[in-house]
Amino acid sequence: MTGPRRVALQGDLLDVIGDPGWSAPQDAPSGVRFRPGHWLLIEDGRIVDVRAEAPGPDWRREVRTGQLILPGFIDTHVHSPQLDVITSYGTELLDWLETYTFPAERRYADPAVAQAGAATFLDALLAHGTTTAVVFPTVHKVSADALLAAAHARGMRLIAGKVLMDRHAPDGLRDDVVGAEADSRELIARWHGTGRLSYALTVRFAPTSTPAQLAMAGRLLAEVPGLYMQTHVAENRAEVAWVAELFPQARSYLDVYHRAGLLNERSVLAHGIWLDDTDRALLADTGAQIAHSPSSNLFLGSGLFGWRALEAAGARVSIASDVGGGTSLSIQRTLADAYKMQAMQGVKLSAWKALYTATRGGAEALGLAGEIGSFEPGRSADLCVWDWASGPVAQHRDALARGLHERLFAWLMLSDERNLHETWIAGTCRPSPIRPDRSGVSR
Structure with a gap:
């Protein structure tokens, strides 16, 4: 450009x-x-x-x-392949993944699908006024490669990386620890710091990664300067209960990531609805942020996000469309849903706070306020x-x-x-x- x-x-x-x-x-x-x-x-x-x-x-x-x-708006959590399933009907999180998301993502093993999908997705972001995004592609290396290459060609500020997922996923959507590390290292060498790109170690969510894979991601995060980490946390009560069964040694869902060394000031965790005071203090202590995804939370019936409680504890909050759980890439529509969600809890979100969160606030949460947001x-x-x-x-x-x-x-x-x-x-x-x-x- x-x-x-x-x-x-x-x-x-x-x-x-x-x-x-x-x-x-x-x-x-x-x-x-x-x-x-x-x-x-x-x-x-x-x-x-x-x-x-x-x-x-x-x-x-x-x-x-x-x-x-x-x-330009900053969207801190969105899934590039999920334009294929945006506004899919009638399920909560775990069923929604099995019914809609995983079948759509399996298609991105095909390089032609990955390239066309990346172009469509990035052009759609720009057409909605989003100039910076933190993005999940799929588990396939070709999907991450296509997304990062397309963002670089457009001169965009993008944070993304290959999804890590070595269990509890269908055939065609699982990796393994050794292969995932090799693919991640190759992608990091190619794209991290190239143009306006940063690489994110992308843990789908705790249930789809073994402890060994989480530990591998923690080692890479500590080893390579400037890497980000993105994942999901405490979105849905059934999900939280599943994590407790899979990781009985952890104090909470968030603690699973903390034990693996995955929480720092460049960690972006989507949702964060079902957190307690100890979790909120841990977010503040580590500098990790919650990517608030109100449209998705409402659409999937996940719960009401306690924005003020998180900030009162010293934790950071950014705003995210979470398409395809969310129903639009429009940050204005996302902020309108955030206003309604807070109003249901007796809290009023001003236009100033909303605009700040989608611009300078998002930049600050990502450590990029010297580059974007104002x-x-x-x-x-x-x-x-x-x-x-x-x-x-x-x-x-x-x-x-x-x-x-x-x-x-x-x-x-x-x-x-x-x-x-x-x-x-x-x-x-x-x-x-x-x-x-x-x-x-x-x-």
Whole structure:
């Protein structure tokens, strides 16, 4: 991907550079920066300045008057092959895996399927405004290789790795400890630190890895600097009970990973619904994060996530679509479900907190705040241009909004990929495939 060396993009710039917490929303809280009609200056793919006045003629000017410009969204847990089974009907987690997920993932042993699936998935992320993601491919090395290669070709910030799964899985979806380590080492050597890629040791979940495989993953995590680890934890009560049977020596589901050396500040664990106070303290102590997946939790009937309790214990929380358990790659729809889930527990999620979690907060949780998540100078120019409102209902609501928070909250609840005009990756523009006609004017 290549683009102009110096680009100036004008529009309504909004980023949130500090956690707003859980207090009642204000229109101008500390850490929220709204700069309507400002210019974002991008040089060699990185942000160099924000200013009110237009730059000189040595900058290519891209005008997006009246459009909302945000940092690209960060999805911290999503499954690339599961677009095939998104919105599948009628089961809870364990049955859902057997009925829908595992058959879909078996197809990714075919290199042609893996390559086509990776391209479809990554283009879909970009078409929904997601520029960074932490992704599960499948157990097949070719699946991880195809996904990482496709992300590199698009210049995307991606964290992914071959799934580790050596038991309690169907034929065609199991590896073994020796082969999994060899495949992982080869993929790490090829992709970890290449371009904007990082490798993640990808434990499917504790029941599908033997203690020996978990220990192997722990050794690799300690050995190779900068590796991530991704897995699932405490999503469903039947799953938690199964883990207790399989690992009777562990204090809890989370403790299984801790004993294997898999918890550190680069560990991303999806769900985390059925945790206790000791688990929450362990997450805080190790720096591991929970990738909150509200759409999936609601769709599969897994439970209500205790976001405030985790943060009160000092643990980190990011936001995730978890497609295909989740029903959309849209981070706005995911955040709308997060709002509803918290409301059911008497907690109100503000638009500021929601936007922070999907941008700068996610970057901080991944240790990437120096690269993505805000419009600070030096950050990669990963951003999206959105319509404030699309369609008569949203346009009517937007026109009546009183103050910035009300306007942004309505945008979060009513918008989706149909509001997206374009996604920028490292300063290169990719028009939305849904809305390829840009209303802005280049000059």
